[in-house]
Amino acid sequence: MLGWAVTFLIIALIAGALGFGGIAGASASIAQVLFVLFLILFVIAMVARAVRGQPPT
Template structure:
């Protein structure tokens, strides 16, 4: 998930560099949504692991 977010961020940066504002805005929005989803799933995963009592190593 984080890889996809970084991919869309790179696409947005390249599109902005070449002047494609619509594509850059859309890619940046998708990257932002994917990053938030990644963070939420990561936090839920860490909480579930802590509740089950397994160490994070």
């Protein structure tokens, strides 16, 4: 799950860079939503891994 969260976080960052740069203005709001969503998923995955007692690799 952590791998998926990181993958989609990177996709959201790329979409954000393209959207905020003026290449695709309509994707800026979508990128913001994706960035926040996958940042939350990333934090949840990190907390779940810590609760299970597995240190970060």
